[in-house]
Amino acid sequence: MACANPIPRFEIVAPLERPRAKVVPLRAPRAWLEVMLNANTEEGARAHLTALLHSPLGVYVAQTAFVRGAMRVQLDIAPEDIDFTMHTLISSVPQATIGALRPRIANKGA
Template identity: 55%
Template sequence: MALSQPSEVPDSVRGAVRSHSNVVRNNNVIPFPLSRVLLPVTLLRQSEDEARAQLKSLLHSPLGVYVVSTEVVRDGVRVLFSIAPEDLDFTLHTLIASVPHALIGSLARTGSSKEAH
């Protein structure tokens, strides 16, 4: 036996539906991808233990959230940071204060390959 459903829609629901149907949808808006910059940094080391200590300290600092890769190289540990452009100032100041003997490489922009010129 099927239960009968009321066919009448309450006014509160009808008003909510009406307000959502009045929203103007603009389909010609193109969202821009978030741009990031890659910053390579080499942590210089005198010994393997020193390199591990520097890397551990860096990963547990506020800068650890920006690290996307690490690689052991001949003269130290190379760390690659992915940073939002608005965070670059904070990142550089914190990096210089926490690891003063690091080599900071040049920035490389990432993001869409169809960027406007």
């Protein structure tokens, strides 16, 4: 039995190439968090720094300096990581003094 209304045949054709829009990914601005690792001696401050570097926050450490009897540490963090950073910092190094949170300004020449 032949069908009275046969199904028409369609050819599969590749879709038309459209020019892609230039998309610039937006990155969330990062921030500097200054932390002071207080101790009675430089060795004590270095021990606190070692504990911080071996914690999950070690990847955020951007700069360290021994200033006026304390180890100053700058953490380079993303805004969405602030809550995690604070909780981990308090549990890893309870002797730390948490300083200011400032936006990191990108170099214009880079």
